[in-house]
Amino acid sequence: METLRILHTNDLHSHFEHFPKIGRYLKQAQADKSVDQILTFDAGDFMDRSHPLTDATFGQANIDLMNSFHYDAITIGNNEGISNSHEVVERLFDRAKFPVILANLREEDESMPHWCVQDKLLITKKGTRIALVGLTAAYPLSYKPNHWHVKMLKETMDQVLPRLAGKYDVLILLTHIGLNMDRFLARHYPQINLIIGGHSHNLLKHGEQVNGVWLTQTGKWGNYVGNIHVELDDHHHVQKIVPCVESTSLMKAEKADEKVIQGYEQRGQEILEKEKVADLPAKFADNRQAAIQVSLDAIANFAGTDLAMLSSGLFLAPFKKGILTKYDLQKCLPHSMHVVRSTLRGSDLWRLVMEIEKNRHYLEHFHLQGMSFRGKIFGQMYYRGIKFDPVSRIVYVNGQEIDPQTDYQIAVLDHYVLVPFFPTLAIVGDNKFLFPQFLREVIGNYLAQEYPINRK
Known part of the structure; x- marks a missing residue:
């Protein structure tokens, strides 16, 4: 035996x-x-x-x-x-x-x-x-x-x-x-x-x-x-x-x-704090919305799109005025997620916006049970290049009413493709997962370009 x-x-x-x-x-x-x-x-x-x-x-x-x-x-x-x-x-x-x-x-x-x-x-x-x-x-x-x-x-x-x-x-x-x-x-x-x-x-x-x-x-x-x-x-x-x-x-x-x-935490912090990313102006001081808006620009730039969307729950902390380090970014956006460029027919993009708007109030305080490594709550969804009229139910893209027959590209995250709230993305989206940078790396690279350290 x-x-x-x-x-x-x-x-x-x-x-x-x-x-x-x-x-x-x-x-x-x-x-x-x-x-x-x-x-x-x-x-x-x-x-x-x-x-x-x-x-x-x-x-x-x-x-x-x-x-x-x-x-x-x-x-x-x-x-x-x-x-x-x-x-x-x-x-x-x-x-x-x-x-x-x-x-x-x-x-x-x-x-x-x-x-x-x-x-x-x-x-x-x-x-x-x-x-x-x-x-x-x-x-x-x-x-x-x-x-x-x-x-x-x-x-x-x-x-x-x-x-x-x-x-x-x-x-x-x-x-x-x-x-x-x-x-x-x-x-x-x-x-x-x-x-x-x-x-x-x-x-x-x-x-x-x-x-x-x-x-x-x-x-x-x-x-x-x-x-x-x-x-x-x-x-x-x-x-x-x-x-x-x-x-x-x-x-x-x-x-x-x-x-x-x-x-363990301190050692990681010390290493990451040595790597300075950007020098942010006063508008970023404890302003979560400013962080979301520049992040929308960052993922759109990375994906080569005019349109983008991000949820506020991803941002565990706002950015700050002055020198932003890799540790600051890591504490704000610790999630290891990637940007996805999704191509959607106009009629499908309209449906995606309807899915978001239908679920907006539910998702604002929805606890990400089992997905907490992507934030604590889902939060509010923010758009870049998209506006929605709740009365007429018309979706506007870059100021123009959406064309049901035109193809549009939007920068999203792998998270949104995988969660069950937006089935349009997973079912009919032509989704290209963009590697190797994480979300925070994409945003950090964009901030470094827009707000370089020692800029004059």
Whole structure:
């Protein structure tokens, strides 16, 4: 008989406030002598550019901390693969002391990225062969403009599993695809023993079994750590899988923790404050509307459009008079979102405006539950180049009544394409996701041009 203890995390999202406790828990658990072997995995979104230290170091601080957690393997989430430029991802794992398992991402020429492998075979001390396969969320609209080729899940599994057949005793998937897609894999590939998942932020305190396959997920932000007990017979066959989670809030805190956590924030702040962006005039002093208006100009300029729209809830703080640093921008707009150039027929643009106006009062105070990394509330929608007459229901574009048959281009955000409030954008919009700059980088570059430092 053989016993394994599998520790796992997912969707840490740079919530460094939990890292001291998690680090101590993993170190103690990894020294457990009551089982034959301990394995430690992460299922993606370990980083989030909304934290100053992650942003300032392009995720390298996260890699250093993950090294201290002694992972045996990880996969990546959309926050690693999409929220970073292609160049940043290529260098992200240079210092990693763990393998990255990822079967469904390729370079544009469909070659394997140098920083990952599609699967890996682990041999335990007692000779059990464990096959690991990694999968990340397949978002072609976002990966393609970032110069990656992402493969669909079924296509990937149908290629990988036949190649692994007969080479393993236990099959474990590290996935960042969400619980529904984990269930899909369990229903269609019963040879899987265990899926350690992430992305949808589900908390499965005691796992979930689908078609004989165990699914696990620990919620989000490091609030819980996964702890799975596995028993195998002398022929290396799985006899029992018992998932559970450990609450980080119940883990013992130490006096130095708060200082360490504050140090992460301070270190990121110090790096970002050294990078000055623009010298803003007095009209920006604590004026949120001024920040929104110049940001509309910025995304329109970036997308090459006359029209643009932005919601006020994205702006967590106004800009300020005087020197604006990258830290100021990061605190105002921490979200790792991208500009989208959407082409719409005039009749469809009219419908989009109607969707916005219909939902305006509802969205003004709508709490972004589950999407809080894009602000706390949705807020008011602001337009550039668009006016709406609520009495006549006429939409004006650059002062002229909209032509139902003319094509128009408008700068929006990937957020607006993905949320359910504006179906017109997702259903009929010809949407081009613009990479690699984030929203705050687009705005920062525009402000640097319009209000350069040391201008005369």
